[in-house]
Amino acid sequence: MNKKINYLFIVIIFFTAGWSSIPKSDCPAEIKKDFPSTFDQVWEAVFEVVKNLRGTVIAKDKSSGLIVLYYNVCDSERNHELKQIYINVYIKSQSNANITSVYMFPKVKNGLYLKELDKYFFGEVGEILRR
Amino acid sequence: MYQRIFGVFITFILWFMFSGCATPVVKTELDQLYEKNFEGFEISKISVKNEGISKSFPYATFDEVWDAVILVFMQHGVIAYAAKDNGVVAVITTPPMVVFVEKGDNVTVYLKWMDKLYRRLDKPALATVKFDSYIKRKFADNVFDRLSTQIYAKGKWQYLYIKTN
Numbered sequence: 001m002n003k004k005i006n007y008l009f010i011v012i013i014f015f016t017a018g019w020s021s022i023p024k025s026d027c028p029a030e031i032k033k034d035f036p037s038t039f040d041q042v043w044e045a046v047f048e049v050v051k052n053l054r055g056t057v058i059a060k061d062k063s064s065g066l067i068v069l070y071y072n073v074c075d076s077e078r079n080h081e082l083k084q085i086y087i088n089v090y091i092k093s094q095s096n097a098n099i100t101s102v103y104m105f106p107k108v109k110n111g112l113y114l115k116e117l118d119k120y121f122f123g124e125v126g127e128i129l130r131r
Numbered sequence: 132m133y134q135r136i137f138g139v140f141i142t143f144i145l146w147f148m149f150s151g152c153a154t155p156v157v158k159t160e161l162d163q164l165y166e167k168n169f170e171g172f173e174i175s176k177i178s179v180k181n182e183g184i185s186k187s188f189p190y191a192t193f194d195e196v197w198d199a200v201i202l203v204f205m206q207h208g209v210i211a212y213a214a215k216d217n218g219v220v221a222v223i224t225t226p227p228m229v230v231f232v233e234k235g236d237n238v239t240v241y242l243k244w245m246d247k248l249y250r251r252l253d254k255p256a257l258a259t260v261k262f263d264s265y266i267k268r269k270f271a272d273n274v275f276d277r278l279s280t281q282i283y284a285k286g287k288w289q290y291l292y293i294k295t296n
Contacts, residue, residue, distance in 0.1 A: 030206075058169050063215040064201055070168065084165075088205035092198070105205050109165060 032103045033122045037129050039065070039093040042100040045128040046089055052124060058086075065091040085113055087121070159259050161227065161248040169211040169223075176219045179231040183243035184268070186275045191282050193218075196238040199281035200230055203274070221245070226262055228274075240278065242271055 035042055046067050050057055055071030067089045075081045090103040104121055106113040164172060188196050200220055204210060208224025218232040227245040232238060244267050249258040262270075 030202075056168055059210055059212055061213040061215055064197065064213055066201055066205075066210065066213050068210050068213075086209040088210050090201055090205055103202065103205070107209050 030103060031105065031118045032101055033118075033125075034094070034099050034101050035126065035129055036098060037100055038098060039091060039100050041129060042091050042102060042125065043067075045125045046091065046102070048128050049121065049124045065093075067091070083108060085117070087117070157259060158252045159249050160252065161223070163252060164211070164223075164248065172211050172221065174212060174219055174221050174229045176217055176231045179219070179229050179241050179243045180233070183229075183231065183241035184271045185239050185241045186278075187237040187239045188279070188282055189237045191238055193232065193234045193238050195282055196240065196278075197232055199278055200232055200240065203277045203281050204230065207274075226260070226267075226270075240275070242274060244270075 037045075043062065043065075047057075050067075050069045050071075053069075053071045055069045057067060057069050059068040060066065068086065069089070070084055070086045073083050073085050075083045086107045086109075088105045088107070092101045092103070093099075094101060102122065102125060104118060106117045197215060197218070201210075201213065204220055204222045208222045208227070210220060211223050212219065212221040212229075214220075218234070219229065220232075221227070221229045227248050229243050229245055231241040231243075233241065244262070246258070246260070246262050246267075249260045251257045251259060
């Protein structure tokens, strides 16, 4: 009888452990990449990416390390509908070494832009910095 | 007789269909700002200080608070304006908000909602979206909580990071 009760407890523990999953957040994940370059080099590289994208800078503040840009993209999944993508870019130099971190958050007018732009964006910045 | 009734019926159906299709598009001040790419968008920090909700952050420098404001707010929406010299940031989110970071012994953050941007261009007395003061207070508490975490914990929980190789 006691053994049966013990097994029951073990089963209950397994069930409750399954429910305690990782908490979720409505705040988006931080998309960040470090570059072995100075702040100024990264700042200029981001502007070059904007130029390559034929984008427009809507806000910038060098003392904050902030560049906000927008550009149009043709959405192939939605009848080639033209979509305006906004990207908040935050550049922060690390004090310990010659490393600069770049954070980016893509948005559309009604919320987050969920497609993966980070690989393309960071790839372009990295390529410009390697030249 | 039947032809006449049928004709009236068809006319009514056609009128019903086309009036449904031609729904007038209501534009707001916010839509106008998007169209102009936020060009000429200015904010008075005095109004933010006088009309906004505030929270002080002791034991933190202005730079620490400012960096946290930028990092937290850029996750909320599109930053339409930022000037570290003035200590002002404007974020286009739901509802749009503007922040003034004031230097001092204790750095204070003032937050003001710009829900007036939802005013219709054709009828400025009407707004497309309205938020009551309880909802605004709840939003503000949420923003200040995130700011506190960013300032004092210097970041978020690890599972909220994506590292790109």
